[in-house]
Amino acid sequence: EVQLVESGGGLVQPGGSLTLSCAASGITFNTYWMLWVRQGPGKGLEWVSLIKSDGSSTSYADSVKGRFTISRDNGKNTLYLQMKSLTAEDTAVYLCAARGYPDDYWGQGTLVTVSS
C-alpha cells in the first residue's frame, strides 16, 4: 500500500519559519518527481514546488520563490519543504504528491496556520 504522510505543520507567527516533511512508503521513491501543493481555506489547489527524481532540478511558484526550499532524501524516502518569511497568505493545507503518470499519489496534508 502506498502511503505519503506529511508532518511538521502547525501555528507559526508571521515572519516565522517551518519545515514540512513527507514520508513515503510503498513506492520506489527515487523514481518519482515529488511535488508540494497547497490549498487555502475554501480555495483551489495551488502548486508550490517540484523536485525531480534525483533531486537535480527544482522549481517554485512565483509566490514562494526565494522563501521556500524543496529537498529530498532518497535514502530516507522523505521529501522536505523549508519555509521562511511566512505570511498569512501561506496559511493552507500542504499536500505532497508523487508524480509518475499514470501513477499519482497524494498525502492527506498538514495544516500550516500563519497568525499572531
Added chain:
Amino acid sequence: SYVLTQPPSVSVAPGQTARITCGGNNIGSKSVHWYQQKPGQAPVLVVYDDSDRPSGIPERFSGSNSGNTATLTISRVEAGDEADYFCQVWDSSSDHVIFGGGTKLTVL
C-alpha cells in the same frame, strides 16, 4: 505565466452527461490531467495525458483536448460524482505546474 480557466460550477441531473471545460492558450499542445477532489479528501487523478484513465477509474470519465480547450466528460452522472474537479498542465517554458481554478460539480 500560463493560466487555466475553468467555470466555477457545473450542475447536472443524475444520469445525464457533465462536461467541464479548461481553457488555456493553445492548451491542445499540452498534456492535460484532471483531478477529482471530494471534501476533506486528497485529490484523485481521473484522467491523465488528455484522455487516458488510471486503473480503477470508471469508463464514464473521459477527456479530450484541442485548440484552446480541454474537456472532462462524465457520462451517466451519479450522486457520488459530486466533487470539485481541477485541470492541470505542465508549462515547460517555465518548469511550472499549473492548476485550473477548479469546478464544483453539483448533481441535482
